[in-house]
Amino acid sequence: MRPITSLLRSSAAAALLVLAACANGPAVASGGNELRLEPAPINRLDEESLQRGARTFVNYCLNCHTAKYMRYSRLTDIGLTEAQIRDNLMFATDKIGETMTVAMPAIDAKGWFGAPPPDLSVEARIRGSDWLYNYFLGFYKDDGTPSGWNNLVFPNVAMPHVLWVQGGINRLQTTEYEDHEKAQAAAIAVRQLVMVAPAAGDAVEVRTLVPETPGTMKPEEYRAMVADLVNYLDYMGEPARNQRINVGLAVLIFLGVLFLFAYLLKREYWRDVH
Ligand code: HEC
Structure with missing residues (x-):
């Protein structure tokens, strides 16, 4: 019987080979x-x-x-x-x-x-x-x-x-x-x-x-x-993916604006400390 480590190693190698084949551009076999x-x-x-x-x-x-x-x-x-x-x-x-x-x-x-x-x-x-x-x-x-x-x-x-x-x-x-x-x-x-x-x-x-x-x-x-x-x-x-993309974009914009305000607030709080 083959030791479990060698089995693991060969299956990892096989997985890598598959990945390499997939990464090889738009060619389809x-x-x-x-x-x-x-x-x-x-x-x-x-x-x-x-x-x-x-x-x-x-x-x-x-x-x-x-x-x-x-x-x-x-x-x-x-x-x-x-x-x-x-x-x-x-x-x-x-x-x-x-x-x-x-x-x-x-x-x-x-x-x-x-x-x-x-x-x-x-x-x-x-x-x-x-x-x-x-x-x-x-x-x-x-x-x-x-x-x-x-x-x-x-x-x-x-x-x-x-x-x-x-x-x-x-x-x-x-x-x-x-x-x-x-x-x-x-x-x-x-x-x-x-x-x-x-x-x-x-x-x-x-x-x-x-x-x-x-x-x-x-x-x-x-x-x-x-x-x-x-x-x-x-x-x-x-079809619902377009809605998800739009909601995602709106959330990112919201977080961006929130970050700006949070940062300004932090500067305001720390002004007296420094
Ligand atoms: C005259 C009838 C007809 C028209 C019109 C037609 N198809 Fe087809 N289509 C077929 C047939 C029959 C098959 C099954 C082919 C096979 O399995 O060999 C097929 C297969 C397909 C397949 C492959 C399906 C698969 O994955 O096995 C796609 C994709 C497809 N058609 C898209 C379209 C699109 C998009 C249009 C419009 C531009 C269209 N067809 C118009 C008859 C038609």
Whole structure:
């Protein structure tokens, strides 16, 4: 039997290794493949961005997905009035207290797409906002899949690229390098979503997307739209967090002012002593 100290030491070493792997930048491993994600440029206190994101969400996502833990009335949180919500965002229902459900029954959806569209209420907490941002940058044309689309971040996803009109059509570009080190260096130089994957023999591939047909939006406009959408998904995963941040800020400001008065009072008390 191994002494308990050596066991402890090896598990501590393992924990350190895991930590080191996590700290190693935005690379995400998936089955031998390594993804380098672009950081999502989002700010959950930016109400205008959240409003634009909510609009994209109800227009392009609620046809298939639900957000059944999210009530329309809650959108007053992000600076909208009930009338604005009713007039601009409610297509599926006329009751403002209703949750974001969808007309398509899950069973049909599974039949049509091969996989049911999951509920998106807490999706940002499952996948994280960087993953989601890159998911919408990661679609490319692939004639080998049933939908005609594939995704670098979610290989063989059943969801079609629903924002292709705006984002345009991308193709996959694969470049082979003789070893992992060269491929890594090339991947870092790309400075956008990229995958490093093992190829035949010792070779390593770098997969990136290249535009084939431009969309109605410029690439930076499309990225901004996707960032707003991801910002909204992130907000929806935990709507109360904005309130907590605001309360926290108010408390800090209050403490700052209190400190100033306490300090002045202390100086007043000690003036006669010194
Ligand atoms: C045409 C129907 C359809 C539309 C519209 C649609 N999706 Fe999907 N979506 C799907 C299907 C089907 C899946 C399941 C894919 C799978 O598991 O392979 C999916 C999966 C996803 C996933 C991955 C879920 C996971 O973690 O496994 C996300 C995130 C997502 N959709 C977000 C969105 C957003 C945001 C929009 C709006 C811009 C949207 N979808 C619009 C059909 C749709």
